[in-house]
Amino acid sequence: GESVGLHLPTLSVQEGDNSIINCAYSNSASDYFIWYKQESGKGPQFIIDIRSNMDKRQGQRVTVLLNKTVKHLSLQIAATQPGDSAVYFCAENIGSGAGGTSYGKLTFGQGTILTVHP
């Protein structure tokens, strides 16, 4: 069936380096993508999102890139800090529609563990 997956289950970086977390999706009908961060013992926390009519979106220290040709999504974290250590999930939504309407159904990837060493 259609699914969202991750290339790398773990990523270790040094403090101050840039981090790139990758995600592959297989459903060409997916039109909205979200990255979440989950710290140990907590629920997921929204980081950044992107619609399929965009190929790049920037937030504070984070950038999401979308390549629809190869169905690939990435999250770039600049100047990674120890507080960024967490599990990162990508999620896709099918048929979110124009004007903000949505069917509410999200499919999550398995997650990547990011460890930042001081």
Add this chain to the structure above:
Amino acid sequence: EAQVTQNPRYLITVTGKKLTVTCSQNMNHEYMSWYRQDPGLGLRQIYYSMNVEVTDKGDVPEGYKVSRKEKRNFPLILESPSPNQTSLYFCASRNRNGMGTQYFGPGTRLLVL
């Protein structure tokens, strides 16, 4: 403070004993969802609700029921729990125009013996 609350946070039960996990949000959000999280499988959506009395199945609805009688509450019901429902459960909510900004509850860890 804007939040999603779940109760109980931890629960140990036995096979077949009906249980309910409550979820409540104070942000007047239309959308609410339930997820389960299992090692190696990530977060999987169980059910979601787009408004009062409007619910739909997610990816893994078998063995679960939900109801949305009030906007703020979205309880998850396990009529006859089985050991394969041992998991970490998260409730989430968002407003209809805030797709990504789901607010997640703190999680409920369930063990079914």
